[in-house]
Amino acid sequence: MTETNSIGLHEGSASQLAEKLNHLLANYQIFYMNVRGYHWNVKGSNFFELHTKFEELYTDLLTKVDEVAERILTLGHTPVHAYSDYVTMADIQEAKDVHDGEACVRGILKGYQTLIELQRDVLSLASDADDEGTASQAGDYIREQEKTVWMLNAYLG
Template structure:
């Protein structure tokens, strides 16, 4: 594959990374839709605060979805693009009809736990493959999400 030759990555290792990135992509897509639903359906005394926070969160997730798909393409593979596939391959489950703020935030924390775990696995694979591009992307996501998890955990412990 000419593209991989240009960027200096082994084809088999790039394929393994792309498979894991597709798994991450599935999780992000379900995570995104869950947070979108939280944004639309939130109720209660903290409506304004959480409504804005959920919008900030799903905007960030959408950017990451695009970056992950483009990284898969950079590795010479195809990103999954069907919700039926995402539902089947995601560790994050669809959440329906949740409007309680604390339940929404707890679900977001659970979802970050899933993505951080998977991103660490991908980062390890990327490091073994000398794939700095994927490793750096995962490092950035992990750093951001660890801080966000701390903040959301603090929010729940008020």
């Protein structure tokens, strides 16, 4: 008899997924703060449009931070919640003293590329574990963010 959690997933699979999701959460938190910083500090001729766009992006990222943490809880595990842990766990590095609009957009592109790659790993693991909830969440994020990457690349020319 296999051990399952409260939503019927094998506990070993749920544990692996929670670990991957905590890694994703750490990256979301660092990326969120980077985009927030870009919003505050961007300068240049495109200030108004970038300032507004960055606010839209960081608002969406903050929503996803909450959703990823809640998915970890749904799996029966605890989301990492110390910023010091995020810094050590994340692949995305903190962006400091970035003011140039194009550099901000490039930083955002790099962040999304990292998230998409991590989410593909989550999607694969969730699919193998028959975890439709996590797979659906990851798939939705990937679809949205791929479109954002396309648009940001188009913005840069």
